[in-house]
Amino acid sequence: GDSVTQMEGPVTLSEEAFLTINCTYTATGYPSLFWYVQYPGEGLQLLLKATKADDKGSNKGFEATYRKETTSFHLEKGSVQVSDSAVYFCALSVGGYNKLIFGAGTRLAVHP
């Protein structure tokens, strides 16, 4: 069945460090891919998305490229801030309605 695997956390970084959170997927058909973020005390928010191979989603300095050949959608940011501390979820959808399949989440902690 369809699934998402993302790197385990927590990931602990110093401010201004480079961030990569790995995400790979298994899917029948042609999924759309998403990154959601959950800040402390808040609901899940869409961070970025890509709907077809080679698309790059970007938002707030974060980027992820839909790589069909490696079935990956890794999240990157060149310089993290303390305010980026949150739990990040990779997700996919197949089938054209709002059924998202989420990974287990990766907690990011950024220290000054």
Next chain:
Amino acid sequence: ETGVTQSPTHLIKTRGQQVTLRCSSQSGHNTVSWYQQALGQGPQFIFQYYREEENGRGNFPPRFSGLQFPNYSSELNVNALELDDSALYLCASSLNRDPDTGELFFGEGSRLTVL
């Protein structure tokens, strides 16, 4: 602030009881989805309602049921509660059914503990 509100925020039930969770969607959104998030895991899709009809269901037993009202608010009902039902229940609303075009807006969730 996503405009999606859920109630109650926390509740405790005992095994075998029934629970109703409520969700008020963002203004103008006609689609509501429910997810279950167990501790340390990602959310799992329960079902979706579009214009008051169930429009997709995940791998959850029939004791999980829902409703969507004419104002597009929604309820999740769980009968015969089991210990494994302890989780954070998330509601998400969107303008339409397709996540490719319709961004999901999540509430902060209702945390259910079953003793």
